[in-house]
Amino acid sequence: MIPIYSIISFCSYRWYKQALYYETIRDCYEAICIHSFFALLLVYLGDDITTRQSKITGPERRKLVFPLNCFYYRPLSDMFLHYMKYGILQYVIVKPAMTIATVVLQILGLYCETTFNFAFGKVYITIINFISVTVAMYCLVLLYVTIKTEIQEHNVFKATEYWSVSNIEIGISALLICVEMIVFAVLHVYAFNYTPYIVPNVTTPLRKSLHDGFNPIDLAKEIGWACKDIGLLIMGRPLPVRDGQVSGNLQRANTVRAKNRFFKSRKVSAVGNINESDLEAAEKLMDHEPGKH
Structure with missing residues (x-):
C-alpha cells in the first residue's frame, strides 16, 4: 500500500x-x-x-x-x-x-x-x-x-497494568494530533497573514483581540437570521436586507484604541460625518472582507 x-x-x-x-x-x-x-x-x-x-x-x-x-x-x-x-x-x-x-x-x-x-x-x-x-x-x-x-x-495494542487498550489508542491519537498542530501552526502564519489588516498608528490590546476572536455573538446572530430566512422562504416572502454586519465593521474601523480603552470618535450611522482618514480605514477593512458588504 x-x-x-x-x-x-x-x-x-x-x-x-x-x-x-x-x-x-x-x-x-x-x-x-x-x-x-x-x-x-x-x-x-x-x-x-x-x-x-x-x-x-x-x-x-x-x-x-x-x-x-x-x-x-x-x-x-x-x-x-x-x-x-x-x-x-x-x-x-x-x-x-x-x-x-x-x-x-x-x-x-x-x-x-x-x-x-x-x-x-x-x-x-x-x-x-x-x-x-x-x-x-x-x-x-x-x-x-x-x-x-x-x-x-x-490486537496490535496490548493492555498493561496502567494502560488499557482504549487508553493507548487515545494517547497515540492525541500525540499525533499534537505533532500535526505544530505543522498547521506554521502553515497558518502564512495562510492567514495579519499584515493586510494593520491600521497605521492604531494598536489593539490582546484582551480585545481575544474577545473579538472568541465572541460568539456574530455566529448566534447568523444562526438566528438563517432560521428566520428559512421561515420566510417557506412562507414565500422576500428576504430582508440586513446591514448590521457592515455597520459593525464601520464601528470597529472608526474606533480609537489606546491604553486598553476604546472611545468612539463619532457616531458612524451617518457616513457623511466620517472624516477622510476614518473613511479610508473603514474601506481598507471592508476591502479585505468582500463577502460582507
Whole structure:
C-alpha cells in the first residue's frame, strides 16, 4: 500500500494534467485494501468456513451497528459470513468498473471533473461509488464488531497494568494530533497573514483581540437570521436586507484604541460625518472582507 500510494501521488504531482488517471488507479487499489483486511479477519477467525462459523459466539440475535441499529441480524447463521463477503466483494467489482468508466468518459469529454452537473458522468459515478463503498465498509465494520472478542489475541495494542487498550489508542491519537498542530501552526502564519489588516498608528490590546476572536455573538446572530430566512422562504416572502454586519465593521474601523480603552470618535450611522482618514480605514477593512458588504 505504501509504495503504490507514494508512486501514484508523485506521478499525480509530476504529470498533473494526467492526474485523474493516476488517482483512479489509486482509488481502484482501495478496493483491494478493503478486501485484504476482510481476508485477514477471516484468517484470524479460522482456516475454513466451518471453523470460522463455530468460533462466533454470543447471542443468536444482535442489533446492527449504527445507523441500522433498529434492525437485528443473526451472526450464528450459516450465511452470515457469506453475506459479509458478498457485501465487500461487490465493491471490488464496482470500483474497477467505475474506474474504467471514468477513464472512458474523460477521453470522450463526458466526465467533466470540475462539476456535478447531471449532464456529465462524474455525478453518477460518484453516487455509485459512494453507495458501493458504504455497503462494503458497513459489512467490514459489522464483521469486526461481531468477531472482535474472538480475535482479540491478535490486537496490535496490548493492555498493561496502567494502560488499557482504549487508553493507548487515545494517547497515540492525541500525540499525533499534537505533532500535526505544530505543522498547521506554521502553515497558518502564512495562510492567514495579519499584515493586510494593520491600521497605521492604531494598536489593539490582546484582551480585545481575544474577545473579538472568541465572541460568539456574530455566529448566534447568523444562526438566528438563517432560521428566520428559512421561515420566510417557506412562507414565500422576500428576504430582508440586513446591514448590521457592515455597520459593525464601520464601528470597529472608526474606533480609537489606546491604553486598553476604546472611545468612539463619532457616531458612524451617518457616513457623511466620517472624516477622510476614518473613511479610508473603514474601506481598507471592508476591502479585505468582500463577502460582507
